[in-house]
Amino acid sequence: MSTDAFTDRLERARTAARGLATATTGQKNAALAAIADAIEAGIPQVVEANRLDLERGRESGLEEGLLDRLLLDDSRLRGLAAAVRDVISLADPIGEVVRGSTMANGMQITQVRVPFGVIGAIYEARPNVTVDIASLALKSGNGVVLRGGTAAEQSNRVLVQLIQRAVTGVGLDGEAVQTIDEFGRDGANRLMRARGYIDVLIPRGSANLISTVVRESTVPVIETGSGIVHVFVDASADEEKAAAIVRNAKTHRPSVCNAAETLLVHRECADRLLPRLAADLIDAGVLLHGDERTRELAEGILAADDETWATEHLALEMGVKVVDSLDEALAHIERFSTRHTESIVTENYDNAQRFLAEVDSAVVMVNASTRFTDGGEFGFGAEVGISTQKLHARGPMGLAELTSTKWLVRGSGQIR
Amino acid sequence: MSTDAFTDRLERARTAARGLATATTGQKNAALAAIADAIEAGIPQVVEANRLDLERGRESGLEEGLLDRLLLDDSRLRGLAAAVRDVISLADPIGEVVRGSTMANGMQITQVRVPFGVIGAIYEARPNVTVDIASLALKSGNGVVLRGGTAAEQSNRVLVQLIQRAVTGVGLDGEAVQTIDEFGRDGANRLMRARGYIDVLIPRGSANLISTVVRESTVPVIETGSGIVHVFVDASADEEKAAAIVRNAKTHRPSVCNAAETLLVHRECADRLLPRLAADLIDAGVLLHGDERTRELAEGILAADDETWATEHLALEMGVKVVDSLDEALAHIERFSTRHTESIVTENYDNAQRFLAEVDSAVVMVNASTRFTDGGEFGFGAEVGISTQKLHARGPMGLAELTSTKWLVRGSGQIR
Known part of the structure; x- marks a missing residue:
């Protein structure tokens, strides 16, 4: 493909986005309704195109999990x-007055929410994301260039x-x-450098994809995703809460970023709780990698190694470690967390408060499953990414996170 | 300098910042008061050190403007x-509850303001910025690594x-x-790649410096600064307002980013207003570059060329152009603006509303001088940059813009 065809596509998105920025909520909702209808009416077409992708995927040896995502x-x-x-029922963030005031000289200043302009999205083998991101971008008045x-x-x-x-x-x-899939890897590279055309780039997918985009992009990036998520069972933890939260955080949907990867257990409750927590997890099919103290207390646990604490399994696999104190738990989290979500299970007020204050992650929880870190669960109604x-x-991003702001100043001749 | 000395400095900033994140407002204000006292007590020391910098600057042929900034x-x-x-009197943004709610399952979620962690700052030959940024960073609970x-x-x-x-x-x-000046250019390059140590990088200075940082940095950057700022005098403009605003926007402090660089005049008021606007500017020592129609209406104006509209003069120099319509003004701004600040002078309500809605800049004004785009003027009390x-x-950044947020989730055993 020639250079011009690519730039042309970005320019068209940019021009169209300018019109979208001042579209009314009614117009944008009508577009969304039309998209939903078109997808339903187009099912045979999409399924046929998808069949070609699946065929090619099988031929090129894509693994079963990826083929399932593709389907x-x-x-x-x-x-x-x-x-x-x-998405139609979500509140339109555009035009929202964020703050404002009248200055001493009579000037009125108002900060209002406006679209970014054009959002770039880079993701992998998930055609559902194409529809998700396009509809969220449209609702927030943004154009979007998709590299799927x-x-x-x-x-x-x-x-x-x-x-x-x-x-x-x-x-x-x-x-x-716009889609730029047919420009291949070169298109992705150019998208990452398309300053002036793309206002913000959102990568969604593997840790590898995301770190490449962060490293290569000169367009501002919103980094999403990877989660080495910890659950810390404190000395005072309630047995039923701990059992439910640990099991839910690990096994409810192990392939997603808010699933727990490491279980830390305070030594003062390890005797009391670890055997049951481990047995429950093993029952649910989880492969456990434990430190020495864990392996003394429970059966069927592999030895953890240096990699264990730094691994995002995204599968029924988990590291387990006994720690001497809340401080040791905090230090372990500080060292290995990807700053996505961590949860403490405790009945101790002071420890709960310390954990909330001192853990430097997007979401910090007390007595709740890490699976709640999610736009839908937070009431944003949409899943833009985390x-x-x-x-x-x-943390979880809603429509407002797909917007910028600008300041309006209404004067009557003021000068400095 | 060895690799280790540099990394060591970043690590110390990081460790110290962790403590600062949970410092009380009282502790941070005490630190600021102590800094102010120390600067006053240390005047002889600083002046002596500054004398060495000035001497070296003169020897290496720094121009007069830069030497003045250095002084x-x-x-x-x-x-x-x-x-x-x-800065002591500014409200502490840390701990502010931004939003929150209790979910249907009883979980309480709260978004609170937290420090970034460690801010990196890259700037040029302005030792006053060292004190400015350090005090703003401390007040907002952040560590800071300075490359001045x-x-x-x-x-x-x-x-x-x-x-x-x-x-x-x-x-x-x-x-x-921390300062990393002694590591030279290599230090600046490493700062731009210090992911995991530096949470956000703020370049302040020339357009060239800023674009280098944007291009080279893998740490998230907040881009500040360069302003090709427009004033559009609409057909219905009031003469006194137009004269005051144009003169103030251009001449009040021509070296800063919110000074106007281009004057657009609607052709329907050009006969009436342009001769006076031009004469006023020339009186104030401004060198004007005009298009043909401008030069027919006023004396002493150089011919504009293709560079005129794309130049940030930062001096008593300005481009002047007659446009046929609001649409032409909007199109010119769309093409040449750096999206900092634009102002319309008009008595027409609809044109004011259109200008506010359609100009895609950080600050969009009606009947006010572009010089008001400033943290102090916006009531933020501090100048972090624009x-x-x-x-x-x-737009103008206050202390809140030096913070991030995190979500706290308080549950009682909730699972999905």
């Missing part, structure tokens, strides 16, 4: 259409066509949604 | 100490020593403030 069938597509309709990976190229192409036509059909500019950086957004 | 004398240092005392440039190395070294001792003297860890990016902070 779009009738029921998943109806689910996607329903998710788009859910060559493995899902056919599916993404058809989905983006359906979206573009639906948006254009209600009188907005459908070019606000930011693990400190700039702009931290 | 610290008794009165400037007393001014700096006073500025530090002003070799031209101000001696001054910065003494100032940082005074600050460190003052902070340690009140029982906090003075190592939270962000021209859309991520995290946009």
